Amino acid sequence: DSPLLNSSTYEEDRELVKKLRHQISELEENIETLQMKNKELVDQLEIYNMQGMCNTGTTKILTYKYHPGEIIKQDLSNEITELRLLTERQRQRIQVLEERIIHLSEKRDCQNQNNDVTMELDITNTVENRIRSNPDPLTELAEVKEELRVERLRSDRLMELFDKAKITFRTSYRDLLGYRINIQSCGDCQVCPVFTTNKED
Numbered sequence: 468d469s470p471l472l473n474s475s476t477y478e479e480d481r482e483l484v485k486k487l488r489h490q491i492s493e494l495e496e497n498i499e500t501l502q503m504k505n506k507e508l509v510d511q512l513e514i515y516n517m518q519g520m521c522n523t524g525t526t527k528i529l530t531y532k533y534h535p536g537e538i539i540k541q542d543l544s545n546e547i548t549e550l551r552l553l554t555e556r557q558r559q560r561i562q563v564l565e566e567r568i569i570h571l572s573e574k575r576d577c578q579n580q581n582n583d584v585t586m587e588l589d590i591t592n593t594v595e596n597r598i599r600s601n602p603d604p605l606t607e608l609a610e611v612k613e614e615l616r617v618e619r620l621r622s623d624r625l626m627e628l629f630d631k632a633k634i635t636f637r638t639s640y641r642d643l644l645g646y647r648i649n650i651q652s653c654g655d656c657q658v659c660p661v662f663t664t665n666k667e668d
Contacts, residue, residue: 480568487561494554498547505543537623544612563593 641647641661649657 480564484561484564484568487557487564491554491557491561494550494557498550498554501543501547501550505540505547508540508543537619541616548612 637648645661646658647661649659651657
């Protein structure tokens, strides 16, 4: 190999490493944004669940097979997992390129170069081989998340049954005794008369 060719390859690899590091930084920012959005959705769902009083006479209740919020959360979780896997690939790619740069630098500085020295040029295949040869914690994490998702669906079904019973109880309490039960955002319950002329009651 000519010194000029080695120098050109060396500079190209350095630029590629710089570009990949920038991509990793962007991916990590995307992951952080998605995690924040996911947390906001969870907080909203909790608030909606705590304020779940409705007038069954005027409110049409729709029952979904899967909670729409849970579907959005699952999609976000899958996207975060994919971004993390892509980030890991980029990290491995940078490591391969840095090793290649070191190799080229040593080869250029070596006085007695061996022309038969070969180097793996297909960086993508090298990265994929490394990922396959090492256990992927993200795959294991995805399996655990799937198990948690199934358990969450079962829990949601139980909560649906509980919510129906709760609405029936509150409606009966209002119709029979003339009081309604309000659930505050903090989780406390407040009993108020249905018919009153005093605004402070």
